Amino acid sequence: QVQLVESGGGVVQPGRSLRLSCAASGFSLSRYGMHWVRQAPGKGLEWVAVIQYDGGSKFYADSVKGRFTISRDNSRNTLFLQMNSLRAEDTAVYYCAKDHGSGWTYIDYWGQGTLVTVSS
Amino acid sequence: DIQMTQSPSSLSASVGDRVTITCRASQSISDYLNWYQQKPGKAPRLLIYTTSSLQSGAPSRFSGSGAGTDFTLTISSLQPEDFATYYCQHSYSAPLTFGQGTRLDIK
Numbered sequence: 001q002v003q004l005v006e007s008g009g010g011v012v013q014p015g016r017s018l019r020l021s022c023a024a025s026g027f028s029l030s031r032y033g034m035h036w037v038r039q040a041p042g043k044g045l046e047w048v049a050v051i052q053y054d055g056g057s058k059f060y061a062d063s064v065k066g067r068f069t070i071s072r073d074n075s076r077n078t079l080f081l082q083m084n085s086l087r088a089e090d091t092a093v094y095y096c097a098k099d100h101g102s103g104w105t106y107i108d109y110w111g112q113g114t115l116v117t118v119s120s
Numbered sequence: 121d122i123q124m125t126q127s128p129s130s131l132s133a134s135v136g137d138r139v140t141i142t143c144r145a146s147q148s149i150s151d152y153l154n155w156y157q158q159k160p161g162k163a164p165r166l167l168i169y170t171t172s173s174l175q176s177g178a179p180s181r182f183s184g185s186g187a188g189t190d191f192t193l194t195i196s197s198l199q200p201e202d203f204a205t206y207y208c209q210h211s212y213s214a215p216l217t218f219g220q221g222t223r224l225d226i227k
Contacts, residue, residue, distance in 0.1 A: 035216075037164075044221040045156075045164065045207050050214060059214030062121065095163055106154040106170070106211050110163035 002026040002109045004096045009114030012086055022079040022096030022111060030054070030074035033099035035107055036081045038092035038116075048094070049081065053102040064090075086118045122146050124208055126219035132227040133198055141193045141222045143208035148188045152212040155184055155193045158221075159204045167206075168193060198224075 008020040020036070036048040049060045049070040058070050069082040079096055093113040100108045123146040133139050143153065151171040156164040166175045168184035171191060181196040195202055203226055208219040 037218075044205075045158070045209075045218045047209070047216045047218060050216065061215045100169070104211050104214065104216060106166065106209075107156075107164075108166050108169075108175070110165070112163055 002098060004098060004109060004111035006094065006096045006111045006114035009094065009116045011117045011119060013120050014087060014118055016086055017082070017084045018086060018116060020081040020083070020094055020096075020114060020116070022081075024077045024079065024096075024098070027098070029072070029077045029079070031102060033101060033103045033105075034070075034072060034079045035097040035099060035104070036070060036079075037095045037097055037107070037110075038090075039095070039113075040089070040092040043092075046092070050099070050104050051079070057103065059104075083116070086116075088118050090116065091118045092116060121215055122149060122210055122212060122217055124210055124217050124219040126206075126208055126222050128222060129220065130223040130225070132225055134227045135198050135200060137198045139195045139198055139224065141206055141208075141224075143186075143191045143193070143219050145189045145191075145210055145212075149210045149212035151187055152210050153184070153186065153191045154209050154211060155182075156207045156209065157202075157204045158207065164207065200226075 003025045005023045051070045071080045095113045096111040097107040098109040155168040158164040172184045
């Protein structure tokens with residue numbers, strides 16, 4: 001069955017960097033687009049970024065553009081989110097999510113999330 | 121960027137009630153509209169994709185309709201396990217924005 005397991009979350013100071021990973025299993029990662037979605041404490045879902053099946057296209061929310069980078073290593077079945085210049089408002093649970101198609105159609109599977117706290 | 125607006129933001133209802141949640145896009149998104157359910161402390165779950173297609177495993181009491189800019193999620197007869205927060209999301213073009221959510225709780 002499809003499994004997505006995020007890691008790399010934790011407490012980080014404002015202005016610092018953090019890299020999240022998402023280990024995928026139960027499906028062929030190289031065939032599907034992948035997303036990161038976040039949820040600040042007590043708030044709604046915010047879409048963060050998407051990457052096409054082969055890494056050829058990437059898109060970002062305006063709130064993270066220029067600071068966050070989504071990438072993937074299909075040979076290692078792993079998705080990444082490099083987060084630089086972190087701000088307090090980036091504090092959230094970050095979900096890794098699988099798209100139904102090779103780019104973006106709809107999210108059909110979600111990981112359990114990893115908490116990122118940006119605080120001094 | 122396309123903005124998604126859900127209404128109402130919260131809703132109280134009873135088991136057995138018929139409930140409708142609305143999602144409006146700031147521009148036409150054809151039928152590229154999806155609905156997710158989220159319970160406290162859990163990851164979201166896909167219910168409806170492409171406006172009206174029921175995801176495998178989702179109960180048949182959930183249905184979706186609409187086109188263009190106006191969409192609805194309907195629960196035909198509320199069950200205790202349906203009390204949760206519901207989000208719409210468009211997949212017309214990046215960024216793929218979510219609505220702000222509709223919290224459905226027990227009256």
